[in-house]
Structure formats: structure tokens, C-alpha cells
Amino acid sequence: MDWTDRHCRVFHRRLTKRALLYTEMVTADAVIHGDRERLLGFSAEEHPIALQLGGSDPAKLATAARIGAELGYDEINLNVGCPSDRVQEGRFGACLMAEPELVAACVSAMRESQPVPVTVKCRIGIDDQDAEADLTRFIDVVADTGCTSFVVHARKAWLKGLSPKENREVPPLDYQRVYRLKVRRPDLTIIINGGIETIADAETHLEHVDGVMLGRAAYQNPYILADVDRSIFADASAPPTRGEALTDLLPYVERHVAKGGRLSNVTRHILGIYHGQPRGRAFRRLLSESATSASATAEVLSEAIALAEHGFGRQDRPDAA
Structure with a gap:
């Protein structure tokens, strides 16, 4: 429950x-x-x-x-x-x-x-x-x-x-x-x-x-x-990486926020996905601090994914304008 x-x-x-x-x-x-x-x-x-x-x-x-x-x-x-x-x-x-x-x-x-x-x-x-x-x-x-x-x-x-x-x-x-x-x-x-x-x-x-x-x-x-x-099910397809699973979740998050939902409604369930990974703590901290705001959008999750996967946020990406 x-x-x-x-x-x-x-x-x-x-x-x-x-x-x-x-x-x-x-x-x-x-x-x-x-x-x-x-x-x-x-x-x-x-x-x-x-x-x-x-x-x-x-x-x-x-x-x-x-x-x-x-x-x-x-x-x-x-x-x-x-x-x-x-x-x-x-x-x-x-x-x-x-x-x-x-x-x-x-x-x-x-x-x-x-x-x-x-x-x-x-x-x-x-x-x-x-x-x-x-x-x-x-x-x-x-x-x-x-x-x-x-x-x-x-x-x-x-x-x-x-x-x-x-x-x-x-x-x-x-x-x-x-x-x-x-x-x-x-x-x-x-x-x-x-x-x-x-x-x-x-x-x-x-x-x-x-x-x-x-x-x-x-x-x-x-x-x-x-x-x-x-x-368990002998499925031959490759499992998704953490980043792939979260990136695939982004459209759902965008729809949820567009309908008036809070980003944290979704992100509170994903905090453990980088459990035991090098940047897992930074991933959790960013979402815990930024996803609870009423104005938070899927961009916060995108930034958290980039931080966990590559060690930088959106503003730090090499292709950022």
C-alpha cells in the first residue's frame, strides 16, 4: 500500500x-x-x-x-x-x-x-x-x-x-x-x-x-x-540499460505533468534504479531536491539521467547552447 x-x-x-x-x-x-x-x-x-x-x-x-x-x-x-x-x-x-x-x-x-x-x-x-x-x-x-x-x-x-x-x-x-x-x-x-x-x-x-x-x-x-x-522467462532479447528504461519513461512523465500531475508522483518510485552505481547518490539527490516542485517538468528527469549516465547535467552537455 x-x-x-x-x-x-x-x-x-x-x-x-x-x-x-x-x-x-x-x-x-x-x-x-x-x-x-x-x-x-x-x-x-x-x-x-x-x-x-x-x-x-x-x-x-x-x-x-x-x-x-x-x-x-x-x-x-x-x-x-x-x-x-x-x-x-x-x-x-x-x-x-x-x-x-x-x-x-x-x-x-x-x-x-x-x-x-x-x-x-x-x-x-x-x-x-x-x-x-x-x-x-x-x-x-x-x-x-x-x-x-x-x-x-x-x-x-x-x-x-x-x-x-x-x-x-x-x-x-x-x-x-x-x-x-x-x-x-x-x-x-x-x-x-x-x-x-x-x-x-x-x-x-x-x-x-x-x-x-x-x-x-x-x-x-x-x-x-x-x-x-x-x-526466468528465457526471453532472448537484451534487457534494457538503466538509462534506456528511464528514457523510455520520459513520454509517460511528460503526459502526466501535462495533465496536471506532479513530477514527484513518478520519480519517487525510481530513486533506487541506480542503487550501488557510482553516481546513484547524485541521481537521488537531484530528484529529491528538484522533482518535488509544483513546476518541475520531465526536463528534471532528463537531467538526472544525464547525470547518472554521463556525470553531467543538461547545462553541462558538450552540445548545450
Whole structure:
């Protein structure tokens, strides 16, 4: 939430054409009653793209799923993994892992309301649920609805005592539990998530499961996505360089600013692309200082690209008048 908005996804699509991109989690009530263009609008170039929903009311989730399908999303995902207090108060997210029958009712209603595949994202357990039987039962009950794809974050969620940030880092990772789930249910598509930082790590996991979800790693160091198509999907085409990906983004940025948007709406998502590169800090500093102005244009991004790629800004170029 607050990260993978439409601008982030358009940027990430410049790095990988094949990976499935996810929206932020949007509640069913927001989909039904909110500003749909702001919450759900996306560009055709973002495909394939999944809409991630939160909620616990089967009828509302069915309506939200139908709206998502009508808007053209390729997948509808029900989030049963988010551990935040705000989410628990709304009775959705990870707390629903204690109610597999309710989750099954939600998934069933979502599947019946529209033709797009419905998937579920969950944890390996919550709080004192520590027996593997709890995860097994949850998956089996939900899978009985016809849901065949699960994204499993390989950590428990502690709903009491840990913050959302701590829940992403403190509970130990248990990849083996997810591997065993796949062995037990080979008929299901099992996608693993949690603490995966490199494409090499992803390839190791893919020896045991069907897919890998990258979260913070893809956001903090987005250029790792440039190797996804070649390494994971065996795409023979050369991956884009950092400069090529950002230059390809410029027309989108220009359109966004021309429509009244702020440059920083887009550039806040690209700050990590030169992670670990010689001029990466200067790139981030220039955008952090100059892109937030209401009058900032795509020229600021052009200058930042030139600085990162060549070590000079627009005013310093040899051909500058």
C-alpha cells in the first residue's frame, strides 16, 4: 500500500515485460464507493496486472471483483496476509487466516461474479497458529472453492505485539513449510514470497515452487527486474540499460505533468534504479531536491539521467547552447 501505484507499475514495466504486476491493496468498499479512476485506473501497457482486494464481505468482494474484471484486470487477488492494525479493525487481511470458511465464501463469491482468475495471498500462519496443520487446513478449505493459485508469504504474522514493519522482518522465514505445501498439493500453483532479494534467490525457489513474488527488493533495487525476462522467462532479447528504461519513461512523465500531475508522483518510485552505481547518490539527490516542485517538468528527469549516465547535467552537455 502506498507503493505500487500506477506510476510505479508503468516504471517497472519498462524493466520487465513478462512479470505479473500487482496493484496496491484496495478495499472492496473503496472499489464500490470510491474514485475508481484514482484507485483503479491503469495504463494498457501495465498488463499483465492483478488487482489486489481487501475485505471480508462476500457480496462486496464479489461486486469489487466484477468491477475489476470489467476494467480489464488479468487477475483478482484477495489479500489475507496484511497484518496492520487498521486492516484488522476492518476484519480483513491476515486475521482472516483464522476463518478459512469465511475466506472460502469470499473467494467463491468472487469467482462466481466474474470470469477472471481469483487468487489468494496469505501467510504461513498467525499468532499461536504454529502447527503445519493450520496452514494445510486453510489452503484445503479455500482450494475447495476452485481457487488454484496461492501466494504464500513464508512468515507468520503476529497480529498483536508487532508493527506491520516488524511483521515483515521479525518473524523467521520458513521456506521449507511452503515447499512442503507444494509437495502435498502439487495440483495447486504455489508462489513464494518473503525476504527474496535477488534473481538468483528466485531461481533457487523455483526448483521447489511455481512462482516467486518480489516485494521490497523490487522496489528498493528495481533494476533487478531487468533480468527477470531473460533469466526466468528465457526471453532472448537484451534487457534494457538503466538509462534506456528511464528514457523510455520520459513520454509517460511528460503526459502526466501535462495533465496536471506532479513530477514527484513518478520519480519517487525510481530513486533506487541506480542503487550501488557510482553516481546513484547524485541521481537521488537531484530528484529529491528538484522533482518535488509544483513546476518541475520531465526536463528534471532528463537531467538526472544525464547525470547518472554521463556525470553531467543538461547545462553541462558538450552540445548545450
